[in-house]
């Protein structure tokens with residue numbers, strides 16, 4: 001039950017944010033499609049083995065998780081002894097909340113933090129605690145590998161198989177709902193048509 005609760009909303013929310021970002025950035029959508037066409041072609045659906053070759057798709061997912069982490073405040077921690085965090089004295093027993101959302105948008109840590117720039121992850125080796133949508137440490141998310149694969153497969157096959165467009169001229173509304181998981185206030189509506197030839 002815990003796996004289902006922790007894994008479903010988080011993964012589906014990420015997919016919705018990623019698709020919304022791509023609809024607002026058609027050049028990035030085109031680049032994902034071109035990468036899939038070049039590496040997989042249109043004769044078959046992409047599968048798990050293709051994912052390591054689809055770097056830009058992976059970068060889109062990382063950038064989505066940076067801007068819209070589904071768990072914006074990580075699971076609360078309790079200080080096991082007195083300590084100092086960022087010049088603040090934290091007494092033993094105090095509850096600590098890590099604001100991943102704020103770290104992901106901190107201009108001291110990221111260039112153009114509010115801009116959607118998947119290419120910022122080209123050649124990135126994941127150093128430091130700058131990108132922590134899955135938390136960190138011993139209680140970090142155990143579903144990280146599964147989540148990346150499921151989201152990569154879902155987003156990749158949707159883009160491989162369909163042409164996607166916004167429902168009008170207006171950009172997709174990106175207002176965030178601040179709850180335990182961060183969803184879109186306005187669920188995504190989009191138009192799609194089957195690509196010819198369909199894989």
Ligand code: HEM
Nearest residue numbers: 006007010011071074075133134135136139140141143147
């Ligand atoms: C985009 C998808 C996902 C995101 C963003 C996400 C994020 C997180 C975060 C932030 C935590 C708390 C980690 C911490 O505070 O350090 C967590 C915990 C957890 N996640 Fe995920 N998760 C995702 C998908 C999944 C999936 C697919 C599963 C399993 C099928 C899963 C299972 C769990 C479990 C069991 C925990 C609790 C671990 C513990 O308390 O020791 N998650 N997740």
